[in-house]
Amino acid sequence: MAVRSGNDQQASIRRTTLEAELRVEAQRVRTRLQPVVERHNLYLEDVDIKVAGSHRTVNVVVDLPEGASGSVGLDVISAISTDLSAAMDAAPEDDDRPYSLEISSPGVSRPLTEPRHWRRNVGRMIEVKLVNGDLVLGRLQEVTDDGVRILPQLPVKKGMKPKQGDPQLLPFGRISRGTVQVEFAHADDEHHEHSEGTDPETSGDVHHGQGDPHGH
Structure with a gap:
């Protein structure tokens, strides 16, 4: 010793x-x-x-x-x-x-550690790491006092249009870390209405x- x-x-x-x-x-x-x-x-x-x-x-x-x-x-x-x-x-x-x-x-590299951080990023693409190690990538739809609602983006083959899963409610107690993902949207992207949230x-x-x- x-x-x-x-x-x-x-x-x-x-x-x-x-x-x-x-x-x-x-x-x-x-x-x-x-x-x-x-x-x-x-x-x-x-x-x-x-x-x-x-x-x-x-x-x-x-x-x-x-x-x-x-x-x-x-x-x-x-x-x-x-x-x-x-x-x-x-x-x-x-x-x-x-x-x-x-x-x-x-x-955008700031980790989302407080409810106000999450609320400031509603509409943006977020990667959520859960306490069990799972990762959820999706668009942040809503923030409540107890957690967040994410519209998951499902993995697809390269070149294919992104697919969305069913909304998930994630309590803050299940979340280990959240980070904003930088998006590079095209003019014809179906989510162009969210483009204001794509810039860091x-x-x-x-x-x-x-x-x-x-x-x-």
């Missing part, structure tokens, strides 16, 4: 302590930035902080509110970035450590806090 050295144990303790401190700091930043995000009619999806030496990288993910269609454009991200940076600099607990503020919107959500990174009067 391997025995960990004292240095390894100390490093593990420091790492665990740092991770806990970053979670607390991320929650504090989230509380401060949330009103700013809401003023721009957006939803604050996540705040994550990473540290390299004395430098912090604050990752902020914003999304459209539930019920809105489309995605967050780069122009919207650019507009909100100035206000978020100002809110960061005005924080009473700001200790003048250098930081980079990165703002983005979730793309626009995402972009805006870096702030470097070279401002506060040294951020």
Whole structure:
């Protein structure tokens, strides 16, 4: 049995302590930035902080509110970035450590982990992995408090028109993971009415806090 050295144990303790401190700091930043995000009619999806030496990288993910269609454009991200940076600099607990503020919107690669994620993607093609390992590919028709209704796309030979199965009701308790599938629809596709949901959500990174009067 391997025995960990004292240095390894100390490093593990420091790492665990740092991770806990970053979670607390991320929650504090989230509380401060949330009103700013809401003023721009957006939803604050996540705040994550990473540290390299004395430098912090604050990752902020914003999304459209539930019920809105489309995605967050780069122009919207650019507009909100100035206000978020100002809110960061005005924080009473700001200790003048250098930081980079990165703002983005979730793309189609984001796993669907919350009901609001599913509701934002009604009409899109979704791959659902069930807890038993089975995969269900189909169009998301409806989201309820208890689960989702999928119109399955049945496997066919290459070159053949996709076939649909009977709608399936999948409780959230049976779902391990859901991901949006990027579609490349043709003009004559019978599902052209869903084409607005085939494009991946626009995402972009805006870096702030470097070279401002506060040294951020």
